Amino acid sequence: MVPARRMRRRKMADKKEDEQDTKELKKSDQVIAREEKKNKLAQEGVDLFPHNAEISHQVAEIVKEHSSDSEEDLKKRGVKVKVPGRILFMRRMGRATFFHISDSRDKLQVYIREDRVGENLYHLFSCIDIGDIILVEGGLFKTRTGELTVLAESFTFLAKCLYPLPEKWHGLQDVELRYRKRYLDLIMNPEIKQIFRLRSGIIAGIRNFFDERDYIEVETPMMHAIPGGALARPFKTFHNALGIDLYLRIAPELYLKRLIVGGFEKVYEINRNFRNEGISSEHNPEFTMLEFYEAYCDYNDMMDMTEELICGLCHDLLGKEELTFDGRTISLKRPWKRLKFKEALTQYSGMAPSRFDNKQEIITFASDLTGDKGPLSYGNALDVIFDKFVKQNLDHPTFIMNPPKEISPLAKADRDNPDEAERFELIMGGMEIANAFSELSDPAEQRVRFEQQVEERKKGDEEAHPIDEDYVEALEYGLPPTGGEGIGIDRLVMLFADKKSIREVILFPLLRPK
């Protein structure tokens, strides 16, 4: 029995669907024309959606292997190909047609003429639309203008495209449509594929870097009973069978350190974090993070490794030692600048060092900057001033070292300055790229830090870290000295790909459903 309430809800849902259906029934002349062709082909017994395709080459392979061959070479060798691709451009000239097919890397011209393929097949070809995916069989030659071309002997359909593609010259420009229908963006704007190839290359390069250093890659839970490891608001969900609230993880940190306790000396994880916060050109609610932890290290070692990792990636993927970002040049020449948090503050805010000793004045100053957002702690106030005055000025990679201990509840206190944390943030292109520390390993100290966070939470800081007793217990078994770091992969890709918006480096960024 379906409860009455649910019935009502279903009826409403049905109604909504009906409305959508009628909307979709309004087909453009373009769609009607394509469907008519599809039906005609089906009537003639053509399989428009076959189960497989017997191919000999990819488009890019042919272009790579034969672009520089001369017409005589091609004729002599008589290279035959069976190549699949999507049709993007077409020039019909009566009994002959030129068109281009493309794969993910390149495009290739095809020449089909009635006297080669026969009247029947050429007639079938008249039912082809731009956007269809076909398999072309034929031999290679060069046109009068020297373009490598397949002279078609035959072709078969691999998929019919039932909608018109965006405009061939301008591509798909509408930013919203590009994200919502990313497949169209990828079909029409080949340069977009380069961004995601680069992204894939960065991630592969990172894996290679850590694998070479005897790290193991691990996967830790993404559903947490206590969302920890960062200061951020989580997404909440519910597990039916267990009857408990769960949170999508805001960071893998606490689990990775449990693994160090367990005896893995070097671990890394590349995966998604979820933070229930605003969306901006630098923030997507789900984002990809690399976190790595190495026993018998501290944050100084992490800085060295970070330089090595990012410089290596840049060298391997871009073949240079600098990045171009938003019209600026970011030099990656080592060693990178290392600046104390407080030095950065005085240097960029223009405020005398002594003013930072007056905690109340700093808090008032920062509160004015944020507007009326409730009371700030001294540490948070310094952080506000840092974000406002310092961060945007740091283009070249800079390690901002030793922020206040009170905003770093998982980091060891600095060995010489008990109010500071042995922690750094790496800033590049005005963005925070990495965050690392000498991991706090003293369980008693960790409990005190958690308790301080609970106090902050009571005062209204929703991002303060909740206490995680199970994690403290893990520390009580002994965490060796450990350096740990998180690197925001999306932002790193932004820098490498010279994209100012994080949505340009995420295939399917979060958008409000239409």
Next chain:
RNA sequence: GGCCCGUUAGCUCAACUGGUAGAGCAGCGGACUCUUAAUCCGCGGGUUGAAGGUUCGAGUCCUUCACGGGUCACCA
């Protein structure tokens, strides 16, 4: 969340101070067997994001809403 901008044909874009919504590509029909943003001739295609309002008359002005972009804030 504040402010600014945008939303017009399948796509890319026009439409002056309010006065019959246009072009290119794409589509359809025709010509065309080395074209490449092919060319030439002809044709069709619109709830101007939605709902109200002002006006004789609204794509254009006003209000509200939806979605997106930018920016600031929140936020790592």
